[in-house]
Amino acid sequence: xxxxxxxxxLLLLIGKLLAQTTPRSEDVAAxxxxxxxxxxxxxxxxxxxPEKAYVFKDRYTAKGTEWVFVEEExxxxxxxxxxxxxxxxxxxxxxxxxxxxxxxxxxxxxxxKFDQNASWKRENLSTTxxxxxxxxxxxxxxxxxxxxxxxxxxxxxxxHYWESTVDAPLPRREYTKRTDYNVMRRTNxxxxxxxxxxxxxxxxxxxxxxxxxxxxxxxxxxxxxxRTDDKKCQAANYWWANNRAYWADVRAVWNxxxxxxxxxxxxxxxxxxxxxxxxxxxxxxxxxxxxxxVTSRQLIRQTIEKFLK
Numbered sequence: 001x002x003x004x005x006x007x008x009x010l011l012l013l014i015g016k017l018l019a020q021t022t023p024r025s026e027d028v029a030a031x032x033x034x035x036x037x038x039x040x041x042x043x044x045x046x047x048x049x050p051e052k053a054y055v056f057k058d059r060y061t062a063k064g065t066e067w068v069f070v071e072e073e074x075x076x077x078x079x080x081x082x083x084x085x086x087x088x089x090x091x092x093x094x095x096x097x098x099x100x101x102x103x104x105x106x107x108x109x110x111x112x113k114f115d116q117n118a119s120w121k122r123e124n125l126s127t128t129x130x131x132x133x134x135x136x137x138x139x140x141x142x143x144x145x146x147x148x149x150x151x152x153x154x155x156x157x158x159x160h161y162w163e164s165t166v167d168a169p170l171p172r173r174e175y176t177k178r179t180d181y182n183v184m185r186r187t188n189x190x191x192x193x194x195x196x197x198x199x200x201x202x203x204x205x206x207x208x209x210x211x212x213x214x215x216x217x218x219x220x221x222x223x224x225x226x227r228t229d230d231k232k233c234q235a236a237n238y239w240w241a242n243n244r245a246y247w248a249d250v251r252a253v254w255n256x257x258x259x260x261x262x263x264x265x266x267x268x269x270x271x272x273x274x275x276x277x278x279x280x281x282x283x284x285x286x287x288x289x290x291x292x293x294v295t296s297r298q299l300i301r302q303t304i305e306k307f308l309k
Contacts, residue, residue, distance in 0.1 A: 022079045023106045027134060027153040030160040031083050031104050032070060033192040037233035038225040040066050044173070044201075049217040056217070060173055065090040066099065066225070067233035071244075081106040084251075088236040096239035098247070100146070101139040108135040111148040112264065114167045116182050116208045119265040119309075120145055134162065136188070142276035143250050144266055144304075145258065149188065161191035167206075181205040181216045199223040245291050246283045253300045257308070265309035275307045 044060040067088045075081035087099035107130045112120040135150040149164030165187045169175065183206040191198050201221035207214040258264060268274065282303060286296055 021107075022076060023081060023134070024132075024153075024155075025079070026155045026160065027106075028078075028080060028083070030153050030155070030162070030192050031085070031134070033160070034085060034190070034197050034225070035068050035070060036196065036227045037230045038066050038068060038196055039228045040064050040226075041224045042221075043223070044219055044221045046217050046219050050215055054217055062173075065093075065228070065232050067236040068225070069240075071101075072248075075106070086240070088233075088240060090233055090236050093232060094235050096236050098141050098243075100141060101143060101251075103135075103137040103139070105135045105137065107131065107133060108150065111135060111137075111150065112145050112258065114147050114169060114183070117265075118169065118268060120263065122262040125150065136162070136164070136190075138168075139254075140276070142279050143247070143254050144275065145264060147186065159191065161189060163187065163189045181207050183208045183213070196225040196227045198225070242287065243283060245293070246286050246296060249293055249296050250279060250300055253297055253304060257301075257304065267307045267309055270306050275304065278303050278306075 040063065042060070042062040042064075046056045046059075049056065067090060069086060070083060071086040072084035073080040073082060083104040085102045085104070087101065089097040089099045091097065107127065109125045109127060109130055111123045111125065113123040114120050130150050133150045133152050135148055137148045138146040140146050147166045147168035149166035151162055151164035153160065153162045165185065168184045168186050170178065170182070170184055185204040185206055187202040189198075189200040189202075191200065199222075201219075201223075203219040203221060205216045205219065207216055266275070279300070282296075282299055
């Protein structure tokens with residue numbers, strides 16, 4: 001009788017180990033549930049300021065059509081531990097703009113934590129801290145880092161959501177317009193719905209200095225992604241087919257750079273130019289001839305390194 005008991009204990013141990021290294025199918029389905037062609041509404045409103053003299057800024061609203069899709073995944077078949085999701089904006093059914101990217105990593109222990117002034121520092125977590133969790137790594141339109149947070153996907157009462165709080169740079173809608181704060185502390189809530197998903201935000205606009213953090217104003221954000229006819233995103237599909245190889249190389253170069261550093265700082269401008277513009281120009285040049293990954297990666301690295309402090 002002893003051998004069967006030992007075998008049962010061994011099988012139980014193996015099952016626990018596998019459960020720790022492979023994600024739940026519900027998690028994978030939720031992450032991929034963000035994909036599709038969407039009509040998007042962006043809504044932001046400042047809600048509370050500790051100082052009575054603060055003048056609330058106007059509400060921000062915008063609309064757009066966005067194609068969200070899995071660009072890359074890796075890990076066991078049917079149980080990927082890395083899922084790369086790309087966003088593309090479609091303007092007037094024909095013009096396409098490369099938008100943000102999000103990488104989802106299962107039980108990831110290494111994150112880049114935003115500090116201030118376009119700088120990030122490496123933060124290492126223990127395997128216990130990230131057990132069962134997914135890291136969402138968010139990147140700019142030029143695939144430079146933005147913010148990263150780790151949390152557990154929750155599946156309860158028919159709801160599927162993920163939520164984390166992290167420090168981040170100013171959003172694109174404000175970083176060229178405001179200098180009265182330098183850190184946005186974002187609580188991101190991603191919730192999957194039958195017709196798409198909602199990215200809800202509770203943000204604190206922080207003034208960070210040597211004396212500590214001071215709250216300037218809080219903000220509520222609700223970005224609603226509602227699926228629409230895939231035909232509205234055909235232009236994005238075509239655009240990505242022609243640009244995919246180049247941006248895969250940009251990701252690869254960034255991954256090499258970021259994985260080798262414990263701190264990263266990026267210059268806003270170099271000789272009047274910005275990184276996103278230079279990478280876009282390099283992409284346009286690459287389309288004019290037979291694409292060569294080796295040559296392209298060399299040029300991409302040279303371009304990125306010009307903007308690294």
